[in-house]
Amino acid sequence: MEAEKYAKELEVAVRVVHVACALCGRVQERLFSVNDDHVMSKDDDSPVTVADLSVQATISWLLSETFGSQNVSIVAEEDTEIISKDDSAGLLAAVVATVNESLASAPKYGLQSPETTLETAEVLKAIRRCSSTGGPSGRHWVLDPVDGTVGFVRGDQYAVALAMVEDGKVVLGVLGCPNYPVKTESLDYHYQNHETKSNLASAIPEAWGKGCVLYASKGSGKAWLQPLIAGDNILEWPNYAQLIQVSSIDDPALATLCEPVEKANSNHSFTAGLAQSVGLRKQPMRVHSMVKYAAIARGDAEIFMKFARSGYKEKIWDHAAGVVIVEEAGGVVSDAGGRLLDFSKGIYLEGLDRGIIACSGLTLHDKLIAAVYASWDSSNL
Ligand SMILES: Nc1ncnc2c1ncn2[C@@H]1O[C@H](COP(=O)(O)O)[C@@H](OP(=O)(O)O)[C@H]1O
């Protein structure tokens, strides 16, 4: 069976994402307790942090150690340009220290630490190793070290997303959501009167971390959630894993739409028009990052839509892990023309038709696809 075929890869991927979530949690805490020095600007003006580069180096090193660097091809968001400038010695030193701190904790997660601390050159090598461009054949890991950097620097939602693509298909996905509690009180900071209550239970001790890690293997028909590890706890597989499922709500009047917080990333007025035309009544829930896919997979919302401005090309690392988790939890993900997303064309989702629509089930999905079809000509996208 496909799922068993990737059991080892999936378990290692979950463990490394736990390490990365702990790393991000520590950096985010420092970000708020000290100063903003670690936040810089990328060309596209999105903030990039020590966490981004450190997660990429840490995951790259751990995957290469576990599977052998000759067997590991990684497509990931970050490169070393920003830490290669003359004035970035401080940032580079912070990355090296963070990576070493994080790798030293690997045994707590059932992974191997390096025998000695990594030198700067080795950290740079680990980051640069992630320069694969994917494609239609072979096995490629796909990593977004910190997805939702805007959410991250605001102390809000963000995700660590790791997927494996084989011969152009996503075969496993792991989403670490450090600020998305297992027992959700509210995901929605933007509309106070709209609360998301999760039915996820309870077998998880209170002392466990506040976030969660979601994962699934293609074709298994199962998606799982584990709590993050807090304090001195250690990760003992399967770490309180529980099955998750999409919501059974298919009445638009009861359904919740999830979408990006940033207007620049998705056209809010277009999605509002679609929502109205299919009969959605609730306020949209605006959430940073791939936590939106997690919300659909967990049954905390029913619809995720993203319509980027025309000309924007979606990257595979912003979707791969989320898509397989939603599908295995029982949901449906397609472009706005109803076609499956194509992960076989390199770093971009080439051929994507207008936008992305993920739903808990086909009833809602069909309605939204029909609404896009009916309204497209009159939109300004
Ligand atoms: N102009 C744009 N339109 C659509 N998506 C964009 C965008 N600019 C950046 N993004 C992507 O949107 C992601 C954030 O998603 P969201 O808005 O749903 O939180 C970013 O991930 P990073 O934060 O990893 O860079 C980035 O890949």
Ligand SMILES: [Mg+2]
């Ligand atoms: Mg991203």
